[in-house]
Amino acid sequence: DxxxxxxxxxxxxxxxxxxxxxxxPISEHNRLYWYRQTLGQGPEFLxxxxxEAQLEKSRLLSxxxxxxxxxxxxxxxxxxxxxxxxxxxxxxxxxxxxxxxxGDEQFFGPGTRLTVL
Amino acid sequence: AQSVxxxxxxxxxxxxxxxxLRCNYSSSVPPYLFWYVQxxxxxxxxxLKYTTGATLVKGINxxxxxxxxxxxxxxxTKPSAHMSDAAxxxxxxxxxxxxxxxxxxxxxxxxxxx
Numbered sequence: 001d002x003x004x005x006x007x008x009x010x011x012x013x014x015x016x017x018x019x020x021x022x023x024x025p026i027s028e029h030n031r032l033y034w035y036r037q038t039l040g041q042g043p044e045f046l047x048x049x050x051x052e053a054q055l056e057k058s059r060l061l062s063x064x065x066x067x068x069x070x071x072x073x074x075x076x077x078x079x080x081x082x083x084x085x086x087x088x089x090x091x092x093x094x095x096x097x098x099x100x101x102x103g104d105e106q107f108f109g110p111g112t113r114l115t116v117l
Numbered sequence: 118a119q120s121v122x123x124x125x126x127x128x129x130x131x132x133x134x135x136x137x138l139r140c141n142y143s144s145s146v147p148p149y150l151f152w153y154v155q156x157x158x159x160x161x162x163x164x165l166k167y168t169t170g171a172t173l174v175k176g177i178n179x180x181x182x183x184x185x186x187x188x189x190x191x192x193x194t195k196p197s198a199h200m201s202d203a204a205x206x207x208x209x210x211x212x213x214x215x216x217x218x219x220x221x222x223x224x225x226x227x228x229x230x231x
Contacts, residue, residue: 042207042221108160
């Protein structure tokens with residue numbers, strides 16, 4: 001399967017602990033997005049990368065959150081000192097930007113469900 | 118800034134009936150518009166998108182949507198609902214000047230009754 005993969009699928013942690021999630025995009029895709037989705041809501045944009053450069057970061061992303069995409073391939077999202085309000089599904093998506101007005105068809109991974117106790 | 122409003126968090130139709138899911142957007146520049154579907158315990162999947170050109174867009178599984186600039190709407194329709202259409206549907210907007218971030222609506226859950 002060559003879709004977007006995320007690891008782990010589920011993570012339970014205690015408040016105050018650090019967690020790290022990984023996303024492997026579709027191999028030829030140059031854009032990678034992170035979203036957060038809570039129950040009954042649509043995905044909320046967190047950040048996105050074009051290749052290895054982080055080009056946009058939501059104000060939702062506090063200084064406890066950091067994302068990286070070394071070498072423009074996989075990406076990691078780290079949450080430090082987790083809080084109960086961080087409990088959510090964290091979604092990763094990737095797309096191929098071709099420079100034209102074609103929009104960004106994003107391919108989503110299955111998500112990582114985080115529960116902070 | 119862009120925004121998306123989906124009218125109705127839940128819509129229920131009978132099998133074979135018309136499906137209409139409403140989406141209104143706000144954008145100061147020409148938008149890209151999308152509909153995504155999310156089946157239980159699965160990732161989001163693109164149904165269709167509008168970028169430029171023809172305002173009536175056809176997608177997968179018999180869905181289509183019409184971009185109406187004057188009404189700032191992008192409603193999703195399907196002539197005849199099938200049980201397998203039961204899912205959560207999300208409308209989304211993106212612009213070139215918005216940094217390519219995608220803004221999603223809150224979603225509409227579609228129920229299909231036998």
